[in-house]
Amino acid sequence: xxxxxxxxxxxxxxxxxxxxxxxxxxxxxxxxxxxxxxxxxxxxxxxxxxxxxxxxxxxxxxxxxxxxxxxxxxxxxxxxxxxxxxxxxxxxxxxxxxxxxxxxxxxxxxxxxxxxxxxxxxxxxxxxxxxxxxxxxxxxxxxxxxxxxxxxxxxxxxxxxxxxxxxxxxxxxxxxxxxxxxxxxxxxxxxxxxxxxxxxxxxxxxxxxxxxxxxxxxxxxxxxxxxxxxxxxxxxxxxxxxxxxxxxxxxxxxxxxxxxxxxxxxxxxxxxxxxxxxxxxxxxxxxxxxxxxxxxxxxxxxxxxxxxxxxxxxxxxxxxxxxxxxxxxxxxxxxxxxxxxxxxxxxxxxxxxxxxxxxxxxxxxxxxxxxxxxxxxxxxxxxxxxxxxxxxx
Numbered sequence: 001x002x003x004x005x006x007x008x009x010x011x012x013x014x015x016x017x018x019x020x021x022x023x024x025x026x027x028x029x030x031x032x033x034x035x036x037x038x039x040x041x042x043x044x045x046x047x048x049x050x051x052x053x054x055x056x057x058x059x060x061x062x063x064x065x066x067x068x069x070x071x072x073x074x075x076x077x078x079x080x081x082x083x084x085x086x087x088x089x090x091x092x093x094x095x096x097x098x099x100x101x102x103x104x105x106x107x108x109x110x111x112x113x114x115x116x117x118x119x120x121x122x123x124x125x126x127x128x129x130x131x132x133x134x135x136x137x138x139x140x141x142x143x144x145x146x147x148x149x150x151x152x153x154x155x156x157x158x159x160x161x162x163x164x165x166x167x168x169x170x171x172x173x174x175x176x177x178x179x180x181x182x183x184x185x186x187x188x189x190x191x192x193x194x195x196x197x198x199x200x201x202x203x204x205x206x207x208x209x210x211x212x213x214x215x216x217x218x219x220x221x222x223x224x225x226x227x228x229x230x231x232x233x234x235x236x237x238x239x240x241x242x243x244x245x246x247x248x249x250x251x252x253x254x255x256x257x258x259x260x261x262x263x264x265x266x267x268x269x270x271x272x273x274x275x276x277x278x279x280x281x282x283x284x285x286x287x288x289x290x291x292x293x294x295x296x297x298x299x300x301x302x303x304x305x306x307x308x309x310x311x312x313x314x315x316x317x318x319x320x321x322x323x324x325x326x327x328x329x330x331x332x333x334x335x336x337x338x339x340x341x342x343x344x345x346x347x348x349x350x351x352x353x354x355x356x357x358x359x360x361x362x363x364x365x366x367x368x369x370x371x372x373x374x375x376x377x378x379x380x381x382x383x384x385x386x387x388x389x390x391x392x393x
Contacts, residue, residue, distance in 0.1 A: 044131055051131040059092040068093070088118050099185065106186035116146035142172035151193075153224075164222065168267050170200055201261040207232075217251065222271070228337040231296050232273075235337050245342060245377045246303065246384035253278050254291075277301060281386035284309060286329075296334040303384050304330040305347035311354075316390055319366070322354035344375050368392045 040046035054062065059070075067073030069090040070080050080087045091108040095101025108114070124130035127143045136143050145162040149155025166172060176187040181199045183189035196202035196213040203216035210220075217240055219225070221232030228234055239249040251257050254275055258266035265274060277289030281302045289301040300306045305327025311320040319325075327348040332341040344350065344360075351358050358365075361373040370382045370389045382389045 049131065055131070055133065059089075060094075086118055086121060088112070088114050089122075104185070106184070109186040116143070117148065140175060142166075142175060164206075167269065167271065168206060168222075168261075170261065173200065198261075229335055231335050234296070234335040238337060238342075243380065245344075246380050249303075253280060281307065284386055291334070297331045298334065299331040300329065302386070303347070304332055304341075309388060314388070316388070319356045320354055321356055325352050325354040327352060350375075366390050 037050075038048050040048035041050045043049055044051065062070060062079065063073070065073055065075035066077065066079050070078065070085070070092075071090070072078045079085050080089050088108070091103075091105050093103040095103035096105045098104055099106065119127065119136065120130075122130055122133040123136050124133070127136035127140070127146075129135040142162075145157075145159050147157040149157035150159045152158055153160065163170060163173070173181065173190065176184050177190050178184040178187070181190035181194065181201075191199045194200045194202065194205060196204060202213060204210055204213050207216065207218050207220060207222055209215035217236045218233045219228075219237065221230060223230070223232060225233050239254075240251070241248065243249065254277055255273060256265060256276055261267065272293065275291035275293075277291060277298070277300075279285055279288050284307045285300075285302040286306055286308060287300045289306070290299050291297070292299070298304060306329045308324045308326040310324045311317050312323070314320065328346070330341070330347050340346075349355075350360060351363075360375045363371045363375065364373040367389055369379055369392055370377065372378050377383050
């Protein structure tokens with residue numbers, strides 16, 4: 001009787017053990033993930049590296065042992081420990097890629113103020129995937145700009161340099177920062193730094209003074225140059241702000257001024273500004289002005305001596321020695337800014353061709369209010385204005 005009872009109890013115990021092992025086997029729903037915990041599980045150069053399995057099976061396979069937030073679970077080993085992955089690994093929940101889900105990764109990044117450098121830990125330095133993770137660049141094509149120094153103008157990683165490499169196409173920025181750059185789901189607002197009208201698309205973002213929206217022309221040029229030897233800088237300041245012998249030149253006298261960043265012809269593939277010199281003084285100018293992109297020279301411009309005033313239509317015919325008075329049609333070099341190309345006698349002779357002989361002091365006798373007896377221009381608005389100012393008229 002005792003023998004039978006012992007056998008009965010033994011069978012019950014064996015059955016319980018068998019049942020428990022069976023249950024354990026059923027609980028391990030991710031055998032591939034469980035099997036990876038071998039000697040090379042932390043060796044990145046090994047095919048047994050846990051990251052390889054994660055890439056193949058997804059992080060869901062880890063939750064069976066390490067808990068839904070990867071902070072320990074049954075395995076009592078946290079994936080988010082300081083020695084391994086940061087706490088941001090917890091973002092990987094169902095709905096991580098769904099913008100309408102509470103688990104959307106953008107919401108997590110915004111709420112926890114996650115730095116993009118943290119994402120590099122798994123997604124690679126250039127967000128191209130790394131060892132274990134998918135590439136963020138599949139969705140966020142411009143995310144590679146987010147490196148140390150992104151906000152530092154002196155850094156090679158400054159975001160402005162990245163935008164320049166895209167030929168100033170800012171549509172990439174809108175993928176994360178929103179249509180108005182005010183900040184998308186997870187991104188900061190660009191308008192906190194770009195405070196001018198238009199935000200990052202304001203004219204002085206790319207050229208001119210970033211701190212002064214009234215100064216939209218170089219210096220600074222698109223390549224951040226300020227030296228006048230660069231064609232992008234050249235004589236912009238002299239023409240727009242510091243003309244000594246005439247009225248200030250307006251942007252639309254040399255360029256088609258775009259109404260927006262994406263206006264046709266504004267941003268194109270050659271990276272150079274189109275110079276279209278207007279025939280401002282068509283009655284006196286001989287042909288259209290031309291700018292040579294190779295030699296950086298202007299020609300056929302009224303302001304540099306491309307003019308002629310015929311004797312037949314003048315009320316001051318006594319001053320003529322030929323059938324017309326004309327200029328020298330000088331061809332100044334745009335990036336030669338030393339004052340020599342604006343000296344009196346450069347754009348027209350002293351006196352001009354076809355004009356009665358006179359010394360410099362004689363100019364002031366007839367051209368009253370325009371020039372003094374020393375040849376100094378005393379009223380810039382009456383010089384190079386398309387008119388012959390004689391006797392105060």
